Amino acid sequence: MSTSSLVAPPMLSPQRLAVSLMFLANGFVVGSWAPKIPEFAARLQLDESELGLMIMCFGIGSLCAMPAVGAMISREGSRRLMLLVASATVPCLLLVTLAPSIWTAALALFLMGGMIGGMDVAMNANAVEVEKRQGRAIMSSCHGFWSLGGVAGAALGGVLIELYGVQLHAVIACLLTAAALAIAWPRALADPPHREVPGTEGSLVTAPRPGLFAAGATVWLTGIICLIVMTPEGAILDWGALYLRQELGADPALSGLAFGAFSAAMALMRFLGDLVRDRFGAVRTFRVSAVLAMIGLTMAGLAQTPQMAILGFAIAGLGFANTVPIAFSAAGNLPGLPQGLAISVVTFMGYSGILFAPSVIGFIAEHTGFAAIYLALPVFVIMPLVFSGLMRHADRQKA
Missing domain, CATH: 1.20.1250.20 (MFS general substrate transporter like domains)
Structure with missing residues (x-):
């Protein structure tokens, strides 16, 4: 060497x-x-x-x-x-x-x-x-x-x-x-064009014909994980301020901090996330991040004051910060698939959560209130935790 x-x-x-x-x-x-x-x-x-x-x-x-x-x-x-x-x-x-x-x-x-x-x-x-x-x-x-x-x-x-x-x-x-x-x-x-892709044992195999339906179950499962962890971002962006004002009595200035605290914490943690992932590995980082996000959302849903809800949203931002980047890296390293195809599936499904889930959430919140929504979202994050072993593919670039 x-x-x-x-x-x-x-x-x-x-x-x-x-x-x-x-x-x-x-x-x-x-x-x-x-x-x-x-x-x-x-x-x-x-x-x-x-x-x-x-x-x-x-x-x-x-x-x-x-x-x-x-x-x-x-x-x-x-x-x-x-x-x-x-x-x-x-x-x-x-x-x-x-x-x-x-x-x-x-x-x-x-x-x-x-x-x-x-x-x-x-x-x-x-x-x-x-x-x-x-x-x-x-x-x-x-x-x-x-x-x-x-x-x-x-x-x-x-x-x-x-x-x-x-x-x-x-x-x-x-x-x-x-x-x-x-x-x-x-x-x-x-x-180069990705006409050949890594197989499961590291050998090169011919890439499948490009197209959404050429993707295997693993990439679709990774996409579902991405959809679940991106949905809370849309829920906080569109409904966080309204939750603080209507249910916790916040003034307009304070209610604006719902998404502000979430996004600021997310941005900060993303700049630290690569060092954390290199130190502890993608799977462990993803799991700890998901648990942290669940804690933050639960705090926000149980909050009795606007300040406590804002703190919960900030903690959720710290947690969700690295889940999506790790999922994207994992998709780009899935064996037997060209990374462009895999990443397009994951981004398609993930951004569907941000774009369309808030509309469904708004309809449900009319009957349940927003506190119940923020308490329900952590339950859905259990699924990404269960399948977090898929995130091991994000570490393949070190091989």
Whole structure:
């Protein structure tokens, strides 16, 4: 063995920087959209139900693009798809801003959702490749950069809209996204098409024909795990503030901390998650994280004061922070499947939980209250705990 082979790759290699910038840019575009929503609704004279349908166009676009991009990754490799879809993402925010009618706005949102969703699959697949090349976990910090981009996009967007209006804000946001892409482009890890994939014993086998129904039971089970651990994020995002106000008597300022505490704790833990996973392994990290999330949700559901519920949401954020990145890494390393296909299934199912579960939760909460919802969610997390052994595949990049 040569001396050079004993030298660990740098913590922030050019390839890791590139994929981290892609996560940052993706989150930045999504975060930049959030402060535009009030003006968007007012300009097109949308009521709440019409605005909800518009936002659903974004989600449907994402879910349509994810399996298509996953199939193309198996033929073209993740780098080419990541950079191509990221390039198409750059002007999307401006297209939404300039859309003159309801129909063109719906089409623009569908397109933006498709590009964001497709980019999500490609950059997660590329992150798995970087993990394999470097022999260490990076997925949690990549998702941390996504959270950081979302916060930056929302915060900067609010200021720019106030100072310069929505159109100039969109131009600036597009230019910043393009700058991140320009920095990442020459540094992104080039991976070959995934026509051959690792078998169960490490040998190469021919990849199955790309497509959602080519995926085996293991990847679908991993997708169900991802759906379950991502659903509480949507439940807290959409209903946490209302729970604090209606059932715990919080004022508007305090109620806003429901998702704020959850997302801040999640972002913090994601930047620490790779070190934790490298130290203790993916399975143990996933199990402890899931138990921590269950404790946090239970605290929130049993809370008698807004402050206790906020603390519970923060603890849940610490727990859920690393469950999704570990599940994505596991999907990208499943034997006998091209990682683009596997990751597209997992992202499709996971984001379905964020997009559609809150609507079901809202209907149920009309009859049970939100406290019962937050007490029920930990029960569903038992299933990911039972099947947490699947997360061992996330550690295959160390082999």
